[in-house]
Amino acid sequence: MSLNSRAIAALGAVVVVGAATVGTSVAIAAGQTEHNSHRATLTVGNSSTVADPLCWNNGSPITEDLQDKCQEDATTALKNGTLPTMDVVASDQVGVGVSPNVASSGWWAFSNGGSTASGGRTSLSAYAKGPTWSGSQQANKILNASGKTLITVVEGDKNSDNPIAVWYFQLNTQDS
Template sequence: MSLSTRVIAAVGAVVVIGAGTVGGSIAYASGKDQPSDRRATVTVGRSSHEISAPFCGGTGTALTDEEQAKCQADAKQALADGRIPGSDVVVSDRIGVGVTPKVADKGWFAFTNGGSQGQFSLAAANKGATFSGMVPASTALLSTGKTLVTVVEADPTSQAIYSVWYYQLTTKDA
C-alpha cells in the first residue's frame, strides 16, 4: 500500500498548522501575567468565588493610615455603585473564606458587617491557615439582605495591613 502525494501533503499541512497553533498559543500564553499570589476566595454553600485582585494594597508593602482611609472611602463608593463582586446566599447556606498561601504566611482575618453584634468574625488573626472553616450564613448576615465580607491581609504582631478584599452577599429566599 502506498500513500499518494496528496495524502502526504495533507498530513504535512495538518502537522505544520498544528505546530503553528501550539507555538502561537505558547507565545501568547507566555506574554500573559501570572495569577496574583494574593487572592481571596469566598465559599457560599457549594460554590466558591475567587476575588483575584485585592481592592486595596496587594503590593507586599503595608498600607499607610491615609491609604487605609482612602480604601474604605473607595469601597463605600464602589458598594454604592454596585462594583463590589458578590453572589446570592440563602440563610441555610454555610459560608467560609480562603486565602492563598502567600497571604496566609503573612497573616489574615475576615469578617462581615452582619451578625447579632453588628459584625461577625469569619477568621480571627489566622497565620499559616488558608481557610476559615464554614459557618452558618444565618449567623453572619445582616437582616437588610446585603452583607459585606471583608478579608484583610495583616500581620497579627505589628497590626500592619497589606491587602483588603471585599465581597457582597445578597440574601435570597430559599
C-alpha cells in the same frame, strides 16, 4: 520496542515545555502577564468567587492615608454594585480562603452582620497564620438585616496597625 532513558527524558522535557507553553498562553489570552498570588475566595454553598485585593500597596503595609482611600473605594464599590457578589440563603454555608502567601503573612475575615451582642460584626476567621481556609459557617449567623452583607478579608500581622491587603465581598440575601 523499548524506550531508552534518553528518549524518556526527551519526552519528559517536551511534556514540561508543552505544559508551560499552554499555561503561559492561557494567562496571556486572559490578559494576565503575571501570576497574581494575592487572592481571596468567598465560598457560598458549592459556589465561589475569587478576587484581587481592593486595597493593595504592592506587599507593603497600607498607610493610614491609603486605608482612608480604601474605605472610600469600598463604600463607592458597594453603592455601585461593583464588589464581587454572591447570592446567599440563610441555610447556606459560607467560608473564606486565601492564597498560601497571604496565609503565611497572617489574615482574618469578618462580616458586618451578626447579632447585636457581637456588635453587629461576626468573625469568619479569627487571626490565623498558616491556614488558608476559614472553615464554613451557617450564613444566618453572619448576615445582617439589610439583605446586603459585606465580607472583609484582611492580610497582615495582628500586632501591626497597618494591613498589607484588604478584600471586600458582598452577600445578597435571597429568600429560601
